[in-house]
Amino acid sequence: MGVVRKTKSVVTVLNLFEESDYSLSAVRLVELLNKKMNKTTVYRIVERLKDEGILHSFAGKDGLTWYAKCKGCTSSNHVDSHPHFQCRECGKSECLSIDVQVPAISNHKVDSAELLLMGHCADCL
């Protein structure tokens, strides 16, 4: 597990997440950054930032991978109950700061939960 270097590309990606309140899909990131860096680079950066606990990812309803800033996560200690909201209309996804209590299941070890809410966002109502 390598050290993350603060390259121009890494800074560019981080800035995008600073600017945005929303989560971003890998596809959207590639689209936004296609003038500035290679698609492979985008995928690799975002995976690296995930390993570092700076971003977290989740699968949207469409199966696409979405990334968002972690609030209060480090690489060693991950807060895993991340509720997300995705708009059926525009597809945009947001991080919610609601706490989700993870139900226990017999004979299973549950170590994280992903709650994805679907509906219509403020813009699309």
Place this chain on the structure above:
Amino acid sequence: MGVVRKTKSVVTVLNLFEESDYSLSAVRLVELLNKKMNKTTVYRIVERLKDEGILHSFAGKDGLTWYAKCKGCTSSNHVDSHPHFQCRECGKSECLSIDVQVPAISNHKVDSAELLLMGHCADCL
């Protein structure tokens, strides 16, 4: 929206879901049925059964689409709070019969929720 015919292929797919307690990913279905029918057919059947309210689908952590039998769903009335469990070890996914209360969010219209629990299943513990 056409009528669903009880073709040999449809019956075969339904039997698979009868036999299994677990959900099945589209990929796994294609794999299991590759001797009996075409990959395209699998995808189309499973979509049709979803429209009919016989199956429901959700995105696993890996982004793959999973299908499972609906309990108490019809095409007109869908019970949308479906918690699922996916094993990090073997990847298998199960339907849970726990009720999930969907949190409300201001300025948003939430119409369904997907709760995906991750961890280790009975077999992999």
Place this chain on the structure above:
DNA sequence: AATTTAATGCAACTAAGTTGCATAAGCAAA
């Protein structure tokens, strides 16, 4: 049995994400 309409197979395609490898750029120590 004839007819209609939905279902299937096939091949070609799209799109997300990955891999290997050569080159470039960070970073630390001298």
Place this chain on the structure above:
DNA sequence: TTTGCTTATGCAACTTAGTTGCATTAAATT
């Protein structure tokens, strides 16, 4: 500030999930 090591990037080619168009086949209905 240069040297040298290691990580990061670009590029092209690849893999894999899922889709589409179209000709053919098989349900269902009469």
